[in-house]
Amino acid sequence: MSENDWHETKIRVRYKDTDRMGVVYYGNYLTYFEIGRAELMRDLGFPYSAFESDGYSLVVTEANAKYHSNVGYDTLVTVRTKIIDLRLVRVSFKYEIVDEQYGLLVSGYTVHACINSNSKPMRIPPELRKIMEENLLCAGFYE
Amino acid sequence: MSENDWHETKIRVRYKDTDRMGVVYYGNYLTYFEIGRAELMRDLGFPYSAFESDGYSLVVTEANAKYHSNVGYDTLVTVRTKIIDLRLVRVSFKYEIVDEQYGLLVSGYTVHACINSNSKPMRIPPELRKIMEENLLCAGFYE
């Protein structure tokens, strides 16, 4: 699969993101995942903020991160994101955080369930499902 | 004024709280302030969580911190908190964060305005005002 199948967004490591080891604190990579999927959804035409304004949320049911290398303050890392699974209620994102110099830093995935404002599981709305399916097709998962 | 006029609570520095300098990130002391005033309110019989459940909030209108020294991971610091001003709508807290070995680390204050669930300024509810006034009297501010 070509590199183009990933959505990419850049994040500069904040001083706040580092810990006493001089590198990004492991839990903060889940914030970078958040930014990756938010920017992917924005590019799909469904900003997550608008999605929540419509009364929906994609609550996280699982998160996984494998740490390969790490970087320090002021590094400009790239978060690569794609949708890897789409069910009636659930959607899964995969992430790779890479650095020009150190290569792959962190890989991982998150699984989300769609809920409404009463915290009840909901089918992913058809407009969003359609665009997510197209994105999955582009990424070659349904071929 | 005796040391006893301060409410005291202990916080252990988390790895997450440190930055690449090996000490607590400056913005995280505002979280320690938050814990100081939350525990003071709990001891006054008005847990902040219950206060919010009643439809009120004490939004921060100003925060100030002076940094005298700093400590690293796993240090057990003490947050000393007291009420230093009480108006119809506003209340101010003063803080000292101290360490057994290094003495005074951070001193500061926060100013808060009471608002209701529609974000409108509200008089501080009389039950809370009464207990806060007594606390101020104990601390010798109105004498």
Added chain:
Amino acid sequence: MSENDWHETKIRVRYKDTDRMGVVYYGNYLTYFEIGRAELMRDLGFPYSAFESDGYSLVVTEANAKYHSNVGYDTLVTVRTKIIDLRLVRVSFKYEIVDEQYGLLVSGYTVHACINSNSKPMRIPPELRKIMEENLLCAGFYE
């Protein structure tokens, strides 16, 4: 296995830990995991801060969290931690974060590699290995 095989520590949810959903932000549970394993190591007689002072670190190579339920500000949650795997260089911890009212909130694990101050993989020091093995035996993994 009895409940007693877990090390337990209490954490009160900070306002800072919550997000706009009114509950703990998913990445912050990795901070709670950090506190769980730090307190376990302290109780084993090997505070992680002393371990690092000796020139070692346990860098995270993988983290996993499954989110079952969630809680909001001021909740006093319990982090249950135990060692579930011990290799020459690696050690794995398992976690359960539970709430009296809502039961199991988050379960997960982290895998760590021991490195020295030059970031080279190191065998876990024998004194620590010995005490970790005993802890594993208590938990019934090697039986």
Added chain:
Amino acid sequence: MSENDWHETKIRVRYKDTDRMGVVYYGNYLTYFEIGRAELMRDLGFPYSAFESDGYSLVVTEANAKYHSNVGYDTLVTVRTKIIDLRLVRVSFKYEIVDEQYGLLVSGYTVHACINSNSKPMRIPPELRKIMEENLLCAGFYE
């Protein structure tokens, strides 16, 4: 003084930055200040990361924030930063965080002391002092 005397940088509010009030947690604005001064220094030709690589740090000795309004998730705020005071060892930055819709959100300042790698106070290096002085002159403070 014209608006152009401020350095400006954009920050998008992360989900992680919000709290249960649905807006940015008050302590997180100090992280936004950090980004403001880091980007100002980068534009002056002295990235803070390079400054630290040279063995210097600008430790914070005071931070102040006044909160005028607040915004929620996904808002694209602007951090306006300028140098407002320059001494032998100390430098002060002033900040305004503004939003297109809500106007001024937070104003504040930070005071920093230059130290070397042994935590000893140091004169600000002449190359940096020179460029900071020029920036101050541009901002009209020394006229």
